[in-house]
Amino acid sequence: MNRIPIRLRLTLVFTIAMAVVLAGACWFVYARLASDLSSSLDQELRSRAQDVSALVRRTGTLPGSNGDLIESGETFAELVAGNGRVLASTAPIGHVRLLTGSELRRAQEEDTFVDRDAVPGLDEPARLLALALGSGTHPRVLVVGATRENRAETLSSLRTAFLIGGPIALLLTALGGYALAGAALAPIEAMRRRAADISASSLDERLPLPGAKDEVYRLGVTLNEMLGRLEETLARERRFVADASHELRSPLALLKTELELALRGRRSPGELEASLRSASAETDRLAQLADDLLVLARADQGRLPLRREPVPARELLTRVAARFGARGRAAGRSIEVVAGEGLVASADGLRLEQAMGNLVENAFRHGTGPIRLAAAERNGAVEFHVTDEGAGFPPEFLPRAFDRFTRADEARSGDGAGLGLTIAEVIATAHGGSIGAANRDGGGADVWLSIPRAP
Numbered sequence: 443m444n445r446i447p448i449r450l451r452l453t454l455v456f457t458i459a460m461a462v463v464l465a466g467a468c469w470f471v472y473a474r475l476a477s478d479l480s481s482s483l484d485q486e487l488r489s490r491a492q493d494v495s496a497l498v499r500r501t502g503t504l505p506g507s508n509g510d511l512i513e514s515g516e517t518f519a520e521l522v523a524g525n526g527r528v529l530a531s532t533a534p535i536g537h538v539r540l541l542t543g544s545e546l547r548r549a550q551e552e553d554t555f556v557d558r559d560a561v562p563g564l565d566e567p568a569r570l571l572a573l574a575l576g577s578g579t580h581p582r583v584l585v586v587g588a589t590r591e592n593r594a595e596t597l598s599s600l601r602t603a604f605l606i607g608g609p610i611a612l613l614l615t616a617l618g619g620y621a622l623a624g625a626a627l628a629p630i631e632a633m634r635r636r637a638a639d640i641s642a643s644s645l646d647e648r649l650p651l652p653g654a655k656d657e658v659y660r661l662g663v664t665l666n667e668m669l670g671r672l673e674e675t676l677a678r679e680r681r682f683v684a685d686a687s688h689e690l691r692s693p694l695a696l697l698k699t700e701l702e703l704a705l706r707g708r709r710s711p712g713e714l715e716a717s718l719r720s721a722s723a724e725t726d727r728l729a730q731l732a733d734d735l736l737v738l739a740r741a742d743q744g745r746l747p748l749r750r751e752p753v754p755a756r757e758l759l760t761r762v763a764a765r766f767g768a769r770g771r772a773a774g775r776s777i778e779v780v781a782g783e784g785l786v787a788s789a790d791g792l793r794l795e796q797a798m799g800n801l802v803e804n805a806f807r808h809g810t811g812p813i814r815l816a817a818a819e820r821n822g823a824v825e826f827h828v829t830d831e832g833a834g835f836p837p838e839f840l841p842r843a844f845d846r847f848t849r850a851d852e853a854r855s856g857d858g859a860g861l862g863l864t865i866a867e868v869i870a871t872a873h874g875g876s877i878g879a880a881n882r883d884g885g886g887a888d889v890w891l892s893i894p895r896a897p
Contacts, residue, residue, distance in 0.1 A: 449623045456619035461612055468604045475600060479593040484555060487571040491586040494519050495575055498584060504530045517588045518561070518568075522546065524581035534563025540585050541572055549583045550574045557590075566591045629658045633665065645673035697724040737865055746872045748790040752896040755817035755824055756781040758791065762798045763815055769806065770813070777802075781817035787824040788896040789873050794826075797869040800862035801828040801889050808832070809887055819895065823875060827890040834881035843879045866891065 446454070493511050498504060504519050505511045512519055512532050520531040520540050528537045540561065541549065548554050549572035556570040570587040629652040636649050648669060651662040704717040737746065756779065763777040770777045787794070798815070805813045809830030816827045835843060844867040863879070866889075870877040875893045882888050 449620065449627055452623040452626075453616060453620040456623070457612065457616040460615040460619075464608055464612060464615075468608060472597065472600060472604070476593075476597055479596060483569055483588060483590070483593060484571075487555075487569065487586055487588060488553075490517065490588075491571050491573055491584060494586055495573070495584050498575060504532055515564070515589075516592075517586070518564070519587070520585040521575075522583045522585060524550065524583070529582065536562055538562040540570060540587070541583070545572065546583060549585075550581055558587075561587065564589060567594065626658075629662070633662055637665075640669070645669060645676060694724075694728070697721050697728070700724070735861075737868060738861070746793075746868065748793060748872055750788055750790060750873075752786045753789045753791045753794060755785040755787060755826065756783060758787075758795060758798065759815040759817060759826070762795060762802060765799065766802050766806070766813075773806065775806070775810075776812045778812060778814045779816075780814065785817055785819060785824055786896040787826075787893040789893050793869045793872070794891075794893065797866040797891055798826060798828065800866045801891075804828075804862050804889065805830040805887070809834075811886065820892070822895055823892045824895050825890050825892050827888060829882060829886060829888045831884075831886040834885060834887045835879060837881075840879060840881075844877065863889070 490511060494505065497511065498521060504521055511517075514533070518532045518535050520535055521529040522539060522541065523529055524546075526539060526543065526546055528539050531537060540558070541556070545554060545556055551574075553571065553573045556572065558568045558570060560566065561568045566589045568587050568589050570585055572583055572585045575582040575584050629650070633649040636647070640647050648666045649662050651666075652659050700717045700721040704714055704721075759779045759781050763779050766777060802813060802815070805828055809832040811831030814827070814829045816829070818825055818827075844863045863877075867877045870891045870893065873893050875891060877889070877891050879887065879889045
């Protein structure tokens with residue numbers, strides 16, 4: 443069945459169901475008509491028996507075979523004595539007794555109906571009604587009968603009509619079911635044709651939706667929403683590739699320039715050392731950018747590896763402060779750590795330290811004054827804050843602070859790739875936490891990570 447097209451499957455199921463319904467309806471009509479014909483024949487025999495018995499009591503004999511009471515070839519009658527002797531009968535029965543001994547005795551006690559496959563003179567099935575006309579010393583039994591040929595012919599005609607009309611009706615039903623299935627699947631076929639025309643360059647197109655808000659409509663809405671997500675994802679990936687290419691172009695160009703200058707003519711050892719140091723710095727920047735892009739790629743695929751363990755907040759912040767201590771002293775900026783004992787986060791220590799390092803790096807580049815690293819518990823999570831002094835974030839930059847390749851000052855192309863806050867957000871999200879940024883009331887920026895606390 444799975445190899446049959448769905449339209450044919452629907453038609454087949456619909457046809458089988460209709461065949462069962464038609465068969466049941468035909469059987470019911472046939473059985474009801476057969477019962478009604480039998481009841482009608484019995485009623486006719488009772489009425490005829492009353493009329494014939496009244497005539498027998500009055501005249502003492504049976505009516506003729508061509509009268510109103512007895513129709514030649516259709517009905518007949520016989521008068522039988524209590525001992526079984528035939529007193530009178532109509533043509534073409536003759537003087538052949540129609541009842542057996544047991545039937546004759548039962549008829550003397552109550553009206554009795556008997557079916558015969560054939561009666562003398564009539565090679566047709568018949569139904570008999572026997573009833574007693576008197577009792578005492580001279581009991582008699584009147585037998586009135588009629589052929590069942592009319593009933594058989596009526597039922598045969600009905601069977602013929604069913605055998606001819608049933609298949610025709612079933613064929614028309616199958617054709618109607620096929621057309622109906624086609625109409626029901628037409629919106630899906632329209633969606634298929636439109637989907638076949640949609641490519642990566644036309645993801646803004648959407649599938650047509652039917653008028654009725656049924657299952658097909660909901661399917662179309664779901665697929666259109668999926669196309670919207672794919673369009674958004676593809677656009678984001680294209681922007682990512684374009685931004686990554688732009689970020690890679692600058693350090694590569696500088697690296698190439700430094701190497702060309704180092705190879706050009708005779709240069710003093712100091713100039714060569716300066717060129718090599720510049721090339722080394724650009725190489726470090728390229729390596730850092732490659733690492734950041736790898737983290738983003740793994741995060742997009744849901745495969746950012748984490749090794750969760752209890753991470754004491756104070757120890758983590760102390761390590762981060764020590765890492766940037768020399769830079770702070772060189773820049774004349776202090777790094778302060780404020781965290782209570784016993785505050786432990788459930789996190790990957792290396793990833794969390796990477797995220798906090800990015801926040802501190804951001805504070806060094808865009809802030810002024812002392813840098814404060816703090817940790818506190820809030821709503822069952824550990825919040826790690828990095829604050830500084832200065833102008834803080836531009837108001838228009840805050841809504842997109844965590845977007846990829848965005849900087850507070852877009853005019854500065856050599857001041858980082860704009861991925862520091864993005865990497866921090868990816869790491870926080872991978873831990874089941876969150877990230878936020880705001881400007882402090884007294885000046886400066888406040889960026890924080892919220893990480894689940896260790897049980």
